[in-house]
Amino acid sequence: MSDAEEGSTNPRRWKFQFFVRMVWPERNLVMTAYPEETVKSVLAQIAWVTGMPLKELRVIYNGKQLQLEKTLEECGIENDCNLNIVGRLRSGLYPAASHTIDCVLSLLGQVWTCNTQRSCEALNTLTGLITRYFNLPGFVELFAASNAPAMLVAVYNKPCGARTGKLAESCITYFLSCARAKNSQSVSSGAVMEFCKQLRKIGRGRDDHLYVSCRNTLGHLLETIGVSYGSGSVKKRVSLHDVFSFVPELADRLLMGLDNSKQCRNITRPSLGDVLDFKTFLAPLRNQIILQQQLLRGFVSGDGNCSVEKDDDQLLAEEVDYLRLVFLRLLSTMDECFNCMAECMVDKEPGGKGFVLYPSWSMYLRILKELYDTSKVFDGAEEMFWTILRLHKNMLSALVVGFVRIGDEHRWILDNRSVTTFECRRHLAMVLFPIEREDFDMFHEMLIDRSQVLAESFEYIGGAKPESLRSGLFMEFKNEEATGPGVLREWFVLVCRGIFDSRHALFVACPNDCRRFYPNPASKVHPRHLEYFRFAGRVIALALSKKVQVGIVFDRVFFMQLAGIHVTLEDIRDADPYLYRSCKQILEMDANFIDSDALGLTFVREVEELGCRKVVELCPGGKSLVMNSHNREHYVDLLIQHCFVKSISEQVSNFAKGFADILSSSKVQEFFQRLELEDLDWMLHGSDNTISIEDWKAHTKYQGYEESDCEISWFWEIVGRMSAQQRRVLIFFWTSVKYLPVEGFRGLPSPLFICRTTEPSNRLPSSHTCFYQLCFPQYSSMAVMHDRFGVITQEHIACSFGTS
Known part of the structure; x- marks a missing residue:
């Protein structure tokens, strides 16, 4: 920018006095020139003082470029006028883009020197240029290599320029949105990095919303295309050192968020954005450290084929040491966070009264994933990581069950099973099932004859479309009024009993454990045996998805093949x-x-x-x-x-296909790989433990009765005198649950209810199995109650009294 004023040092000659103000870096110069001097001589003085190459400079006056050989007087320069001096970028491979960037710089020069109205017009014109030429070959690379990012940021930060500052911010924001566009991502990272650097220089970092937006955009580009090295004649890129420069601020923000999460448990800190940004900028640095280690060990040659420039873009030793320090600080802080969690959950049963997972804990698993990946980089770090998680395996399990809903991003936890619990592994497997929609119009309806359970179930389930089965099941037995979840639980037990019945030759029971089955190599005696295996896979998957224990378990040879593991x-x-x-x-x-x-x-x-x-x-x-x-x-x-293996491969394959029909994906092997055989035993069969009366009482509520009523005291005393088999029959009558979950009554989806009815005292107890309700009137004595319950705890008639 220049101002020309008349001087008076010689009464016969006058001269121009130029006040040269540079936008970036900010600098003011005072120069003089006579009217007969050429434009080129003036530019030569400026080039000498500033160090800019003369051949790249030009002068704009009234929107026109002045010819270098003309004198100032010939150019018609008047007193108190404004001139723009801009640097022309070498066109190289992109002459059209070079010309456009010249226009961009000229507009930015006008913004700095003109009045507010003209500055705003220039910024609007600049936005239009970005819109029109963003995808012009070379435009973004030349934009990044020019002074344009620095000048735009300077306008954004210009004091007393609120209107132009807002327009500059809008222009930068628009540039970022263009950079995120799919066809522009590969060339935009260098320009976005320049915006980040310039915003830091002027002190607009960390919490400045425009800086955060630039950083997020750069992170998005890095995650999409990796560390970008540029193309064409412009070698502008995002280096690993550039990427590293973000880590300290992101790590500090993450540590601060974790500290806050221990204090403000009802606020989600750190935020998802903080964690994702940390992940994005840390990942390429981890990869570089691994590559450098491989180079040192001779695993990768330094012959130029490597994607990293060995001399120019390797992380420095102090940068690697800093990353290790970040890992240690975060791991130590996570240890403290787990201790804080444990204090909050003392004496609180998962899923029970007072058990709360605070929103601020929701980011812990994502942070642990980044620590796990980072632990593989440094010697001894992985064992430190797993040691901390082993100390807090119950808290880790609570996080998994409480916050993991879908997807594979937490599968890393299973890389070390010693840090997992049954609840953790079961949940990571169960999230592979689709979320059931409660749309009763979409339910797959079945009407089954008890005397033909297997054959009719095969027709209903085997012939159904998978999406229909995933929507839900509604079934009832012929000539029975009862419907709902309780009846469905009973059906699962009955149909599985038929599938694994040796008379149907589909499965073989193990000699030493009649509950344990594997496919029968001779099942082909059944003409439709492969169809039945696919049907069986569907039924077992449905039972698992609905958490119904069906009373059978798989032998190891069957489990191993479903998990894709070699049988030994x-x-x-x-x-x-x-x-x-x-x-x-x-x-x-x-x-x-x-x-x-x-x-x-x-x-x-x-x-x-x-x-x-x-x-x-x-x-x-x-x-x-x-x-x-x-x-x-x-x-x-x-x-x-x-x-x-070979003798039952077809049977296993068809069972797996049926199982995959119910999963939200076809990852059958992954489902079984997430579990131990014992886990699947507990999920399919349930608990083998003796039924605890105290646990039973603790999970029973009363409607119409009080816990202190004599009828309730009689009931529990009668239950205490029952045999183990009678207790199981009573629970089945009450809930249609044949086998309790491994957690006992806590594992049921609802507490049990004892309800008072107004019926005569000679009536037998009844139940609403859908709602886990046991109903009986006020009996006149404990003997009468004992007699009534003695009737319903006979297994062959117990199923006749459940109504829903």
């Missing part, structure tokens, strides 16, 4: 104890004895199929391959795979 000798211990012992003996026998061929074994197996026996080779040429001490392990493995 130890896995067949329950399925075939005889084969297990035989294989163990082969592996433990003296090598010389084995090599003598005393056993006479080759790589074959004799099988029976549809009443016929035949010899099957375990591998090509197995008949002529003699088992010896060198290949006996291979022989045992092939034998196991043939007996328990």
